[in-house]
Amino acid sequence: MVSGMAGKAVKSVAKTVGEYQYPWREKLTKYRDELSKGVWGYWELGAWKPLAISARHRARIRKEVLLAGGDWEFDPERKEMKTKRKGHKADRLAAEKRANTVRLMEEMPKMLDGYRKRRWEKKMKEEEDALKKVLNE
Numbered sequence: 001m002v003s004g005m006a007g008k009a010v011k012s013v014a015k016t017v018g019e020y021q022y023p024w025r026e027k028l029t030k031y032r033d034e035l036s037k038g039v040w041g042y043w044e045l046g047a048w049k050p051l052a053i054s055a056r057h058r059a060r061i062r063k064e065v066l067l068a069g070g071d072w073e074f075d076p077e078r079k080e081m082k083t084k085r086k087g088h089k090a091d092r093l094a095a096e097k098r099a100n101t102v103r104l105m106e107e108m109p110k111m112l113d114g115y116r117k118r119r120w121e122k123k124m125k126e127e128e129d130a131l132k133k134v135l136n137e
Contacts (some may be wrong), residue, residue, distance in 0.1 A: 004060075023067065024061055024065055027061050027064075028061060028065060030076035031052075031053050031058075031061065034051055034052050034053050035051075035053070035058065035061075035074040036074060038051070038076070039052060039055075039058075039075065039076060040055070044059075062074075062075075
């Protein structure tokens with residue numbers, strides 16, 4: 001019978017402690033100005049000053065606030081992620097060259113026709129110029 005009463009007492013104490021485990025509202029009001037200075041620290045008169053609150057405690061307060069459904073306005077805005085390619089540059093360039101070669105080979109008949117036409121026109125012009133030269137003399 002005594003153990004039953006003791007168990008209830010322990011449960012009620014544990015419940016009270018559990019509810020008041022980490023008073024994040026009080027911590028948030030206490031450290032609000034410190035949290036608004038930045039995540040890691042801040043520059044003051046040309047010297048870097050770390051925050052008065054440790055990153056571990058800051059993270060714990062943040063977690064409690066977010067779990068309780070509050071909003072955490074102290075994080076800086078996220079930058080755009082870099083799209084750095086993985087792998088070797090030479091492999092990528094080789095693939096681009098192969099793709100370009102395929103594209104050029106599809107255009108090759110037109111290119112050859114244009115080349116032949118230009119060469120023929122040049123030959124005709126030279127013959128015409130030679131004929132004019134002969135006639136002028």
